[in-house]
Amino acid sequence: MKFYEHLISTSTGGLIVALVATPFDVIKVRLIAQTLHNHDRSCFYEYCEGVWKDICLTCGYEHPPKAVYRGVCQREIYSGTFDAAMKISRNEGISALWNGAAPTLLMMMPSAVLYFTMFDMLRDKGRARFAEKYHAFVPSIAGITARCVNIGIFSPVELVRIKMQSEHKLVYSKIKDSIRNHIQRNGVKSLWDGAKSQLFRDVPFTVVYWYLQEMYKIKLRKNGYGTLASNCGGAFVGGSVATLISHPFEVTKTQLQSNVGVNSNYGSSGMVRQLINIFKISGTKGLYVGLAPRMIKVLPSCAIFITTFEGLKEYFNSKNND
Secondary structure, three states, X not given: XXXXXXXXXXXXXXXXXXXXXXXXXXXXXXXXXXXXXXXXXXXXXXXXXXXXXXXXXXXXXXXXXXXXXXXXXXXXXXXXXXXXXXXXXXXXXXXXXXXXXXXXXXXXHHHHHHHHHHHHHHHHHHHHHOOHHHOOOHHHXXXXXXXXXXXXXXXXXXHHHHHHHHOOOOOHHXXXXXXXXXXXXXXXXXXXXXXXXXXXXXXHXXXXXHHHHHHHXXXXXXXXXXXXHHHHHHHHHHHHHHHHHHHHHHHXXXXXHHOOOOOXXXXXXXXXXXXXXXXXXXXXXXXXXXXXXXHHHHHHHHHHHHHHHHHHHHHHHHHHHX
C-alpha cells in the first residue's frame, strides 16, 4: 500500500470520529469537571471576596457554596448525560457541543496517522518475527508502543482541548491566558500535566482492546461473518471492556487538565493520592463519573476507526494487486 493510501486510510476514520464523537466528549468533560466545583465553605469564602454567607456575588442570590465555581454562579448542575446535553444546548447553543472540535481535528488526524501507521508496521513485523502462538499478544504490544509515542507528542494539544470543553463560553483569549499563566507558575513541562494519567488510562485500554478485538474478530470470521461485521463486533467487545477498566484514570486526567490556569494545587499530590481522594469523597461512583458519555463515544469510535482503516486498507491492497 502506497504512503498516500495509508494516509487516507488512517485519517478518514479520525475525521469522522472527531465530528461524530466530540459532543459526547464535551458532555463527559463537563460531568467530570463539575466534580471540582463542589467546594467547601472556605473555598466559597475565597471566591466570594471574603463574604461568609451563602450569597453569590455574581448573581446576588443565596445558594449553597457547592454551586459557586471560580467565582461564577453555576446555575446549571448536570445530573447525567442527557441532562447535560439538554442544558448545554439550551443555554449555550447546539454548537457548544462541538467545543474543542478545532484542537480535536488538529490532533486527531495526525495522531491517527501516526498511531495506525506505527501500529500496522509493528504488528506486521511482530507477526513475522514471533511464533503463531504469540500472535494474539502482538497487537497489544504494537498498540502500547504507538500509544506511548502519541501521548508524548500530542499531550499538550489534549490539554488545550480538555480546557476548551470544560467551561461555559471559554474564548480563545481566555484559554491563551490560562495556558500562559499555567506555564509561568509551573514551567513548560506542565503542558504535559495529565500525561501520566493518560498513560495509565491508555496502556490498559490498549492491551485489553487490541487483545479482545483481534480474538473476537478472528472468531467472528471463522463463523462466517464478513470484514465489516467482524471488525465491528471485535471493536465493540474490546472497547466496552477496556473503557470500564481504564475510566478512573480518565477522571483524574480530565480533572487535572480542566483545572489548568486556576491558582490551585490540585493534582500536585500525585495521581494515586488523587484517586484515593476521589474515592474517599465520592466512592466508586466518583471514579466512574462521565462513564456513560465516554462509553457512547468510545464504542462507535472504535468501530468507525477500525472498520474504516481495515476496509480502506483492504480496498487499496486489492486495487494494487489488480
